[in-house]
Amino acid sequence: MRKIVKLAGGLLLAMIITSSCKKENKPLDLNLTPVGSLATPNDNADVKLDPTSSANVLFKWDAATTDDSGLILYQIAFDKEGGDFSKPVTKVLSDGAGVQTQLTISHKDLNKIANAAGIASSSIGKLKWTVIASKGINAKPASASRTLQLERPAGFAENPADLYITGSATEGGADLSKAVKLKKVEDGVFEIYTSLKAGDYYLTDKNTDGGKKYYVENGIIKEGTTAVTVSGDVKAYRLNYDFTSATTKSMQIQSVGLYMSAYGTEIGTLSYIGNGVFEAPKIAVEFYQFSWGRDERYKFILHTAAGNEYQGSTNANNVAPAGQPASYFYLVPVTNSQWDNTYKFDPSADRKNVKVDVMLQPAAYTHKVTVL
Known part of the structure; x- marks a missing residue:
């Protein structure tokens, strides 16, 4: 009886497979009337x-x-x-x-x-x-x-994902593998703090062979292999390239001042040393004595060829730096208000010398104060 059941089951399975195969072999109907209007x-x-x-x-x-x-x-x-x-x-x-x-x-x-x-x-x-x-x-x-x-508006249809500057006029020289990367501010917009010397440079979306090349002519970004010629002494610049409008801006940065709020003036000057870094090796710091205590607030002034720009904290009012995250030291454009958007020195800086570095690099615009 068991053999009969197995035989019947096998026959049924064969019939199902045969039927399934017959269905699969049915020709497909590919008839189609195209879109009318x-x-x-x-x-x-x-x-x-x-x-x-x-x-x-x-x-x-x-x-x-x-x-x-x-x-x-x-x-x-x-x-x-x-x-x-x-x-x-x-x-x-x-x-x-x-x-x-x-x-x-x-x-x-x-x-x-x-x-x-x-x-x-x-x-x-x-x-x-x-x-x-x-x-x-x-x-x-x-x-x-x-x-x-x-x-079509001005600008590029395809914005580069990354942007580098390279050539004899740049800090990385003509070696493409040492091209200097720019900070991506937003899609299609790039910025860099760097120095340029006599020579030439061009922009590229890769620091290896095969990348697209760009140059600037009369303030307009164009794709091509033409190099931009630089003359004169070495100078620090903020260079901005906006591919959405194909426009560029160049601003010479003369120096960076350490501004102390309570005095209402700068107490030291930072000079450009390369790689987007401005540095002052030694600045004397003394907090200002008010009736309620000693004031330690500060921020920075960028001295540009077009005038002064202030850089400070994202917070209008700040706490002491101890234990704060790295973002505490980030720099953003702020107003010239004497007290707003300032940082606070560590208490150990009072009546001491400090080393100050402002790092305007692609990873972050930030700064560091080291008590000497």
Whole structure:
């Protein structure tokens, strides 16, 4: 009896497998009628791109049809003005991983596509677009296409993730592996405190071979291998490069002053020593005697070619430094208020000499006071 049950079970399993195989061998229905019409945006619509915003453009179209309920995927193909979509600039899946009859695309991404299509920054150009519907290996473009007129802002479509400065005029010299890295302030914006001497330099997104190269011409950042020439004596600078607007700023930093609030004046000067560091080897410190006690508050003044800038604490009122985290010593731009956004010397600094370092480096803008 047991053998009969096993034999019957084996026959049943064979029938199920045979039936399953027959179903799998059924030919797929790839019949597809392409997208009939495009809805939005209108033909020749104008879009003024603002890639720094959260603005989007919505593309919509009528659904393609099929003889069964099979899955249809959609892509928008973008091409240059006059293109026939045989070699589109790019294709982008529709919303919902390709199943929805719409695509929401950001101004930032459209700016990249416009750049790839040869539309230069600070100019107006046109893109063609259509929708490709596909079912399996069967892909059919819509019979209709439309044109989108785009106005690109100044700036780069692709901002570098990192930025380095290199060349004979820089602190790292012409050795690319020793290129000096800039601080990334925000997406597309970089800053560095460094010195430049007679020679030349360029910018790059890698400190190895193969990186993109940039240079500055009349205050505008451009991509290319042209070097920037520097003349004159060595000087310390704050250099700022904004790739979102392709603009740059350069400010000479003459010195950094240690400002003591109670005296309302500077009690010492820090000079640039390299690698983004300003230092004073020895400054005499004496707290100011008030009726309620001795005052130990201080902050810093950057003396620039354009005037004075104050650097101090993120806190309007501070406690003593003992036991505080590293962020206590961080430097940010502050007002010239005598008492606000100051730090406090350690009590052991009173009537002593101190060594002061201001480190304006990519890792952090911070400072250190060492009692001698």
